[in-house]
Amino acid sequence: MSKVNMVYVGGPIDLADKETITSRDVVHMHLNNDGITTYNPSGAFHYGGNGDHQLKTINDFALSVADVVLLIFKEKVMTIGTSIELQNARTARRIIIVVSPWDVTPCYIKALADHIFKTQDEAVDFITNTMNNDNKMK
Numbered sequence: 001m002s003k004v005n006m007v008y009v010g011g012p013i014d015l016a017d018k019e020t021i022t023s024r025d026v027v028h029m030h031l032n033n034d035g036i037t038t039y040n041p042s043g044a045f046h047y048g049g050n051g052d053h054q055l056k057t058i059n060d061f062a063l064s065v066a067d068v069v070l071l072i073f074k075e076k077v078m079t080i081g082t083s084i085e086l087q088n089a090r091t092a093r094r095i096i097i098v099v100s101p102w103d104v105t106p107c108y109i110k111a112l113a114d115h116i117f118k119t120q121d122e123a124v125d126f127i128t129n130t131m132n133n134d135n136k137m138k
Contacts, residue, residue: 004131006037008066008094012079013042020077027070027120034128039066041085060088068131069094070123073109075101086112099123 009027012020021042028038044058063069069089071082089096090112098105098113099120110116117123 004036004067004127006039006066006068007031007127008039008041008063008069008085008089009072010041010063010069010085011072011082011099012074012077013081015078015080016074017077020074023074023120024072027072027124030124031127034132036127036132041081059085063088063094064092066094068097068127070097070099070127071113072099072120072123073101083108097123097126 009024009031011024024040028040031038039062041059041062044055044062063085069085071086071089073079073082086096086098086109095115096113097115097117098109099118099122100106100109100116101118105116115123115126117126
């Protein structure tokens with residue numbers, strides 16, 4: 001892959017507070033400013049009025065066409081879907097970048113992620129500078 005065109009930016013949604021969800025807006029803004037299209041899976045909640053199956057179908061499709069899946073975990077925010085996205089991204093053979101705020105990253109994340117960073121800023125910098133300039137990817 002020579003250039004990242006689309007990044008699926010996931011993280012806690014349905015069990016998260018508004019601050020956790022909106023904190024990812026900065027990631028979208030930075031990536032969009034660098035010419036990278038982003039997908040926000042929380043947007044599918046607005047179109048999933050016909051049930052959870054439709055919501056899952058929308059998000060699964062976006063994940064399947066993304067070049068990179070960026071999953072942002074939060075230290076004290078419970079999540080179920082983000083772990084499922086992580087497994088789905090591995091199954092779809094996407095490049096997986098994880099923001100892990102914990103001192104010790106859980107083993108299942110280390111086993112499935114290609115790259116792990118402590119902060120959103122580090123992950124965005126890696127995507128925009130390293131991946132798009134060096135063409136070196138796992």
